[in-house]
Amino acid sequence: MHRSLHAFRSAYKMPYRTAQIRLVSSHPEVYEPCDDSFALVDALLADRTNLLEHQPSICMEIGCGSGYIITSLVLILGQEVPGVYYIATDINPHAVKVTQETLNAHGVLAELVCMDIASGLEKRLAGKVDVMVVNPPYVPTPEDEVSRGGIATAWAGGENGRSVIDRILPVAERLLSDRGWLYMVTLTANDPKEICLLMRKKGYASRIIVQRSTEEESLQIIKFWCDSDIQDLNEATSSPRKAAASFVGSLVSQFPRIPFGKSQ
Amino acid sequence: MRLLTHNMLSSNIKGVTNGFPLGIEVEKVIEKQVDFNPDFLRNMFAKVEWKALVDAARTMGYAELPEEADLSMLESDDFLKRFHHALLELHLEEGALVCPETGRKFPVNKGIPNMLLLEDEV
Numbered sequence: 452m453h454r455s456l457h458a459f460r461s462a463y464k465m466p467y468r469t470a471q472i473r474l475v476s477s478h479p480e481v482y483e484p485c486d487d488s489f490a491l492v493d494a495l496l497a498d499r500t501n502l503l504e505h506q507p508s509i510c511m512e513i514g515c516g517s518g519y520i521i522t523s524l525v526l527i528l529g530q531e532v533p534g535v536y537y538i539a540t541d542i543n544p545h546a547v548k549v550t551q552e553t554l555n556a557h558g559v560l561a562e563l564v565c566m567d568i569a570s571g572l573e574k575r576l577a578g579k580v581d582v583m584v585v586n587p588p589y590v591p592t593p594e595d596e597v598s599r600g601g602i603a604t605a606w607a608g609g610e611n612g613r614s615v616i617d618r619i620l621p622v623a624e625r626l627l628s629d630r631g632w633l634y635m636v637t638l639t640a641n642d643p644k645e646i647c648l649l650m651r652k653k654g655y656a657s658r659i660i661v662q663r664s665t666e667e668e669s670l671q672i673i674k675f676w677c678d679s680d681i682q683d684l685n686e687a688t689s690s691p692r693k694a695a696a697s698f699v700g701s702l703v704s705q706f707p708r709i710p711f712g713k714s715q
Numbered sequence: 716m717r718l719l720t721h722n723m724l725s726s727n728i729k730g731v732t733n734g735f736p737l738g739i740e741v742e743k744v745i746e747k748q749v750d751f752n753p754d755f756l757r758n759m760f761a762k763v764e765w766k767a768l769v770d771a772a773r774t775m776g777y778a779e780l781p782e783e784a785d786l787s788m789l790e791s792d793d794f795l796k797r798f799h800h801a802l803l804e805l806h807l808e809e810g811a812l813v814c815p816e817t818g819r820k821f822p823v824n825k826g827i828p829n830m831l832l833l834e835d836e837v
C-alpha cells in the first residue's frame with residue numbers, strides 16, 4: 452500500500468498548488484469548502500513567499516472539516532519545505548475521516564486527531580507550532596447552538612460568533628512557537644479589531660491578508676505573529692495608569708498602522 | 716497515527732495530572748515509507764521525549780532504538796534511519812491509546828485517534 456502511494460507521488464510530482472475541489476471528499480455532516488475556505492487558501496497563497504522563507508517545521512489546523520485547507524497547505528509548501536509535520540484536529544469524527552480521504556486523494560500526508568480544539572495536544576505541543584490555520588465556526592447564533600452537535604458545529608459561533616474563537620485564541624497562543632504564525636478567518640460581526648487588540652496584549656502583531664465581501668458576509672483573513680517590540684511595550688506599560696494610556700493609543704493605531712507595520 | 720503524534724498527545728481528562736505518555740494497545744500497525752530528511756529529524760529530536768518514543772516503538776514491534784540517546788548520535792546515519800523509521804513510518808492503524816492514570820481508552824480507528832471526552836470527563 453505504501454509503495455503505490457509513493458509511486459503515485461513521484462509519478463505526478465504533485466502538480467496542484469492547492470486542493471482540487473473534485474478531489475475533496477464529503478459527508479452530509481461535514482462542512483463543504485465555501486467562500487471562507489477559499490479566502491483562507493487565497494491568503495496562504497498570497498503569503499506563500501513568506502511561508503517558504505519561514506521554513507516551518509510543525510504546521511497545524513484546528514477544525515479541518517473536509518480537509519480542503521490542510522491539504523492545500525501541504526501542497527502550497529510542497530517540496531520546497533520538505534519534512535514538515537502537519538497535524539489537524541476537528542471535534543467532528545466524520546470530519547477527520549473525510550479529511551483523511553481528501554489527503555489520500557491528493558497523495559499527501561497529515562496527522563489527524565479528533566478532539567475539542569487541541570485539548571490532548573496542549574501540553575506537549577506547547578511552543579512548537581510554527582504555522583497554525585483556523586477557519587472557526589464564526590456565525591453569530593444563539594449560544595445553545597454551539598454545543599448542539601451535527602453540522603451546526605461547523606458554523607455556530609454563539610454570541611457575536613465569538614464562543615469558539617475566544618476558546619481557540621489562548622490555545623493558539625500557547626501552542627505557537629516564538630516565531631509562530633496564526634492565520635484565522637473572521638467575520639466583521641466577530642469584531643476583528645477587538646480580536647487584534649486582545650492578541651496585541653499578548654504580544655502579537657496582526658495584519659489583514661485578505662478582505663472579502665460576499666452577498667451574505669464580509670470576511671477577513673488575519674495573520675498574527677509574535678512581535679518582540681509589542682511585548683517590550685506591553686511590559687513597559689504594565690503599570691495600570693500607563694496601560695490605560697497605551698490602550699487608547701493602540702486603539703487609535705490599531706488598523707491603519709499594524710496591518711502594514713512589518714513586512715510579514 | 717504516527718509515533719511523532721503519539722509523542723505529542725496526553726490524556727486530557729479532568730483531574731489527571733500526568734497524562735503522558737499514553738499507553739498503546741495495538742491491533743494493527745502499518746508502515747508507510749516517507750522521504751528521509753536528516754534536518755527534520757535533528758530538529759524534531761529536541762522536541763521528542765525519547766523514552767516515550769522507545770517504549771511506543773517497542774510496543775509497535777520495533778525494538779531497534781537505543782534506550783538512551785544524545786545529540787552526538789545525530790551524526791550517525793544509522794541512528795537517524797532508525798529514528799526516522801520509528802518516528803515517521805510506523806502507523807497505529809487500529810487499536811487504542813490508554814490514559815496512564817485512569818486506564819481510560821481512546822480508540823484509534825483507521826489511523827485516527829478519538830480523544831473526545833465525555834461530559835463528566837471535561
Ligand SMILES: C[S@@+](CC[C@H](N)C(=O)[O-])C[C@H]1O[C@@H](n2cnc3c(N)ncnc32)[C@H](O)[C@@H]1O
Pocket residue numbers: 482483484485487488491513514515516517518519520540541542543546566567568569586587588589604605606615
Ligand atoms: C467553518 S468549518 C471549516 C472547515 C474547513 N477547515 C474549511 O475551511 O472548509 C469549522 C470546522 O471547525 C470544527 N469545529 C467546531 N468546533 C470545534 C472545536 N471545539 N474543536 C475542533 N474543531 C471544531 C467544525 O467541526 C468544522 O469542521
